[in-house]
Amino acid sequence: MTALDQERILASLRAVAGPDGTGDIVGLGLVSDILINGGKVMFSITVDAARAHEMEPLRAKAAAAVNAIDGVESTLVILTAERRGNSMATSAPPPRPAPARAHAHSSPAAHPPRPAPQPGSSAKPGIPGVGAIIAVASGKGGVGKSTTAVNLALGLLANGLKVGLLDADIYGPSVPRLLGLSGRPEAIEGRTLKPMEAYGLKAMSMGFLVEEETPMIWRGPMVMSALTQMLREVAWAPLDVLIVDMPPGTGDAQLTMAQQVPLAGAVIVSTPQDLALIDARKGLAMFRKVDVPVLGIVENMSYFIAPDTGKRYDIFGHGGAEREAARLGVPFLGAVPIEMVIRETSDAGKPVVATDPDGPHAAIYKAIATKVWENAKGGARPAPAIVIE
Ligand code: ADP
Secondary structure (H helix, E strand, C coil): CCCCCHHHHHHHHCCCECCCCCCECCCCCCECCCEEECCEEEEEEEECHHHHHHHHHHHHHHHHHHHCCCCCCEEEEEEEECCECCECCCCCCCCCCCCCCCECCECCCECCCCCCCCCCCCCCCCCCCEEEEEEEEECCCCCCHHHHHHHHHHHHHHCCCCEEEEECCCCCCCHHHHCCCCCCCCEECCCEECCEEECCEEEEEHHHCCCCCCCCCCCHHHHHHHHHHHHHCECCCCEEEEEEECCCCCCHHHHHHHHHCCCCEEEEEECHHHHHCCHHHHHHHHHHHCCCCEEEEEEEEEEEECCCCCCEECCCCCCHHHHHHHHHCCCEEEEEEECHHHHHHHHCCCCHHHHCCCCHHHHHHHHHHHHHHHHHHCCCCCCCCCCCC
């Protein structure tokens, strides 16, 4: 068996006719970059949004052509809608394509992106059987957003709630690693996937569909398609709360996600430095734009406790973040120290709240979880006034 490569896959896809029966999907330039990881193949096909519903057979044909190649174990083919005009928003949602059969050789298809609802509109249906959906976001990467999301989810679980964790960070999914999960989710009832489970949490991540090391090359519409699939085609119910680990940053992709997902609120994770700077405020502004209440700010890597002496060092000064949160008009949820044990447990797939539930770090995350839940139950509060200098 020869190794899989782009050329072999493209050669097979050249046999698939274009949407109008003329030409082929490769020649017409409709096939995205192809991600290959071992026997897993993933790519997208660009289609006209208005005709998306007719394109499911085309998607299925392309998937079948690739599945027939020796050495291919699974294929994920996503239809992406062409951008129209200068906005992803069109006047009506494209109809859903026919359900794809899920079998050993085919991952369920994502349907094309729905148009972004206008801020404040009620066009964001919830997920049946799922209570509150709460986003965990950060102004930039590397501040500990995913670590916080995982431990917050486990904190809510420890407080007696049924909890799910959706890794929407599809550019760099880290939930599989943080929860020590591997393998692929099972398909149940056609295209619905069964969430993976760890420490009593239900979890879904693009990392279960594509290997973590695979470089992710996503185009805008693909992002929405993948997210919608993970939200709506996963058997989440029954859940009290679904925590969504958002991608880092506050660009268009994040804004679109915040618009698409029916969020009860958002938690912003920040380090002391970037709270004082502009990044965290951008996060606040983004959620405000789409009328999502900010449930509060978690200050991560806030202080340091020397492991040998137990002495606390407030490297960035004490209470700065709390004052800053008050000034910005958002609740302060708590401060998490920078700790070797948090990094080690997190990176080893043994999150501290699950593996040392009675320890000092679990206590911090559980207290944060209590506040998050209280603020979320407080119902829709007006977005805070945000001052951006
Ligand atoms: P993000 O999701 O913001 O990119 P991660 O949660 O992946 O950030 O964290 C980045 C790195 O920092 C990881 O190696 C993680 O283990 C570590 N980390 C996160 N929070 C803490 C903390 N409070 N103390 C020590 N290390 C931490």
